Each structure stands twice: as structure tokens, then as C-alpha cells.
Amino acid sequence: MGPALLFCPADRPERYGKAAERADAVILDLEDAVAPDAKRDARGHVASSRLDPARTIVRIGALGTADADADLAALAATEYTTVMVPKAEDPMALRALADRGYAVIGLCETAAGVVAAAELAAVPGVVALMWGAEDLVASMGGTSSRDARGQYRAVVQHARATVHLAAAARGVASIDAVHLDIADEAGLAEEASDAAALGFAATACIHPSQVAVVRRAHAPGTDQLAWAERVLAAAKGERGVFSFDGVMVDEPVLRHARAILRRVVPR
Template identity: 40%
Template sequence: MSLAHATTLLFVPGDRPDRFERALRSGADVVICDLEDAVAVDAKETARDHVRDAAAAGARVAVRVNAVGTAWHEADVAMAVEHRLSLVLPKANRAAVAALAELDLGGTEVLALVETARGLLDAADVAAAPSVRRLALGHLDLATDLGVAPDVLTVMDHARTTLVVASSAAGVVGPVDGVTPQLRDAERLADDLTRAERLGMRGKLCIHPDQVAAAADRFAPSPQELAWASSVVTAERAGVAVVDGQMVDAPVLARARQVLARRRPHTSPSSAAPSSAAPSSAAPSSAAPSTTEGEPA
């Protein structure tokens, strides 16, 4: 699925090919093979080879490359471009996006992960960059950069709304919210999803397959929302000016169409794993929570 239409994006460590198949069968819209935070320095090259092999065997994944300026960045990007894999750019800011544009991307879709103060200030320029399809929030790393706890909502909600405004101004789909590291806390996940959706975020970075279904449900319009949106569009076509006591003017009609556009098509799991893949031994539900943005359990 295109990054523009994804609401659930699941990380899996690039150096754990035994987990690829379960991730691909999780139902996530996009599986992101992580070559950055989840992979130790001495395993970077091996992780890239694992992802290359999976892509060559037919796995359709995205790749979080190592940051601009690191020893692995250009080789990571070249591998993604070679296999036509979408690319997640960490530590995204104006300078990083400009440096990425100097490489031959060949039309590769880019999800820009904003996780620093500089990136937040540059969000409008990042969202407007030709190669960037969408923004995502790395709130754990952003909190560290700012010297605050990641649960300080006044700060993190400001970051979310900044990305929402930047995305809207650039004409790209609403941004993807950061991870919920509390893997066994369904209530916390539900709260995070509700808050993000109400602020205008339009997707979720997940770090465990068990988080995918809840995220998909939250970012899909409810039956009530769909019924309202359909009635508004139908009324406008029939020349009716009021629906449920509310005037149907241009902003109301535009919102109704946005709701209908968010309907989730009936799809199978994100992409089939390569046929030669060994049975997965992906992370068990009892795995310890992650402490790094996007690092899977």
C-alpha cells in the first residue's frame, strides 16, 4: 500500500528476518524494516542484506534507513531504490531532506520522521519537499531532544498539531503518530489513538503486531460518521440545504467527503511474505517495551 493511504505502519528489526513473515501477515498497511535504531552498529550491513534478500524474494516493505551523514545512509537508500521500496527518513529536517534529494531516488516515496526540535521547526519545508509523501512524528526522540518527558502532552500535542498544519499546507495526507511503547496496556494504546486522531493525525507507528487492529479501527471512520457523511453528500446532490439541523455549506461538505475518503477498503494482510521465508518467530506478546522510537519489541 502507498504511504499516502496507510494508517497502520509496523516496525520490524532489519536484523531479525525470522520476524518478517509475521509482520507481513499482521494486517498492517505497511511493514517497515528498520535499519536504524533497532539494529546494533556491528549488524548494520547484515541487516541491509536481510532486507535486500526479502525484497528480492517478493516482500513489499518500507525501509527506515540510517540517518543522513552516517556511514550506512547512502547504501541503505541505494538498496531501497534498487528494490523500489518506500523509504523512512529518520531525523528529518530541511537539511536532511535536501541531502536526500541529491541522491538518485527514482521516484521513491519518502516518509519523513520528525523527531528533533530542528525538524519540528522545519516541518512546513519538509512536508513540501517533492520527495516527501508524508510526515510522521517520532515523539520519544523528540522528547529527549527537548529535555522533557514524552508524556508531557502540552509539548507533544503542540508537535502533533505542527505536523498536521504543515501537512495540510503542503497538500499531503495527515501525519502518522508516534509509537505507544506500553505493549500490554490496551487502555493506554486506545487513549493514544483517540488523542492522535482527534488532533488530526491519520496513522499510527506500531511496534508489535498486537497493536495493528486497534490502530486500524481508530483511524477508520465509525459507522455513525460514515452514515452522516453519506447523508450530507446525498443531500447536497439533491439540493437539500440542511441535514440533522445543520446547514450543508462548503466546509461541511468538504469534511463529509474527507470522512468518506478515509473508508478502509477490504484488503488482505499488507503484503505476502516471500514464499521461501522460514516460519516466523516474531516477538511474543510478553516482550519488554521499547525505549527507542520505532524500535520493535
């Protein structure tokens, strides 16, 4: 998965192919990106599309709603098997979906969903968790996820960390939230770099221009890559803890180096 996942409104089929070409995976969005009166046609567009199932995710409506039922009925006519569940809160609901053969991405974007993140990540068939800031703040009666400096407020940062820790504890991937300010490439780069450093598998994008920024941010820099290769090469001649460039190196440091190398994606 990842590092750049691109949302595409499901009622814009002319964009499907371009989104799939530009990103590492495309998220066909049947939920918030589609107006209520356009959902029926959007489902038809998804059902008739022929994207690579291995790189296609479909965001359905919230489970327990008529929209979700209709979305899943449309998916039955496709080869798409990875679904993103918005406002995920109920582990049993995700389990029922996984039992139908779907790989499930739980989107923790409400206060209840964030609190339940560990339980959601533990459900067999859940392959990833993602978090969302705006719905989360709305679920708490708030009005803004960011402060005057453009930084996430403390409770939002806590939610991000909670979802990421829950996913990591269960060995499933975690996906960082979208950056809504499309023109703010510097802010997106900073957040995506932080996500990569913390071990997020991917960052979600809402515009094609964000894909390249996210890919650069998740990829290791030249100096970082050179350090990882050198320290791992040095470790082959050592037993236990050793000193490298004046810094103590033990197994956690070597694991950091291996993680850097895993972030190199051939293109």
C-alpha cells in the same frame, strides 16, 4: 498509505512476512531497532527480501552517516523505493535522496526537524512526514514526553500539530507517532481515533497487536458512516447552505462527510 504501519526490526527476517501480512505497510527498520554489531547482517536480510515494494518502507540511518550510506547501498539491490529518514532536518538532503528516485518520508523527531517541517514537506519527492516524541524530547535535553497522567506534554502536542499542519499544507500524508505502551490499548485507541479525526493518514505501530486497534480507530463508526451517507444524499437536492437534522450544513461539513467515507477501507 495506512492506516496501520508496522515497524519490524531489520535483523529479524523471520518476522518480515508476518509483519507485511498483518499491517497495511511494513517499515523495515535499519536504524534504532538494530544494534550496531547487527546492522551489516540486517542490510543483507533487507537486500535479499522479496516483500511487496508498494507496501514496504525502509527506515535508514540518519543522512550524512556511514550507516545511511551503507543502508542505501543495500537498498540498491532491491525494488524498495520508499525510505523513511530519521532525524530529518535538512531539506537539501531530502531533495538529494528524492533525486535518486526514492519516495521519502521525513521523520521529524528533533527540535530542528519540527521547526523545519514546512520546508521538508515542500521538497519534491517527499510523500509524507512523521513525527516522533521520544527523540524530540531527548533533543531538547528532556527526559519524558508524557506527564503523570500519561498525556503528551504541551510542547510535544505542539510538535505533533506543527508536523501535521506542515504536511497538510503541502498536500502530503502525515503519520502519527508510535504508542510505546504496548499493553495500553485504550490509550492507543484514543490517540489513533484523534489522529483519524484530525486527518492523519496513518498511525505507526511497534507491535502486531496494535494493528487491529489502529485500524478500528481510523475506521468510521457505524453512526458516523450513516450520517455521512445521509448528509451527502440530502445535499444532492440542495443548493448552498441547508439544514440537516437541525444543524446547518455548508461545504466544509460536506467535506467532513466525504473524508469519513474515504476512511472506509475494503478488507
